[in-house]
Amino acid sequence: MMPDVERLRKVWALVERGGSAGECAAARERARVIAERYGYVLDDIPVLLAGGDVYKAREIRERQQREREARRREAEQASARKAALKAHRQAL
Structure with missing residues (x-):
C-alpha cells in the first residue's frame, strides 16, 4: 500500500x-x-x-553508512598508531 x-x-x-x-x-x-x-x-x-525504488535507495544508504563507519574506524586506528609512535619516540 x-x-x-x-x-x-x-x-x-x-x-x-x-x-x-x-x-x-x-x-x-x-x-x-x-x-x-x-x-x-x-x-x-x-x-x-x-x-x-525505495528499497534500492535504502541499500545504497546502508552501504554508504557502512563505508563511512569503516573510514572513521581506519582514521581512529591511524590516529592511535600515530600517537603511540609519538609516545615511543619521546620515550627514547
Whole structure:
C-alpha cells in the first residue's frame, strides 16, 4: 500500500521551502507520520516522490553508512598508531 503521494508532495514542499523554522519542523513531523504509517522513513520520501525504488535507495544508504563507519574506524586506528609512535619516540 502506498501513501497519498500528492499529499506527501505538498507536505514535503513545506519541509524544503517552508517559511519559518516552526513551519518546517511541523511539516517534517507530519511527513514522518505519513511515511511511517506505510513503513517508510524520512530518507525514503524524496525517493518516493521521484518515483524511484525505495528499497534500492535504502541499500545504497546502508552501504554508504557502512563505508563511512569503516573510514572513521581506519582514521581512529591511524590516529592511535600515530600517537603511540609519538609516545615511543619521546620515550627514547
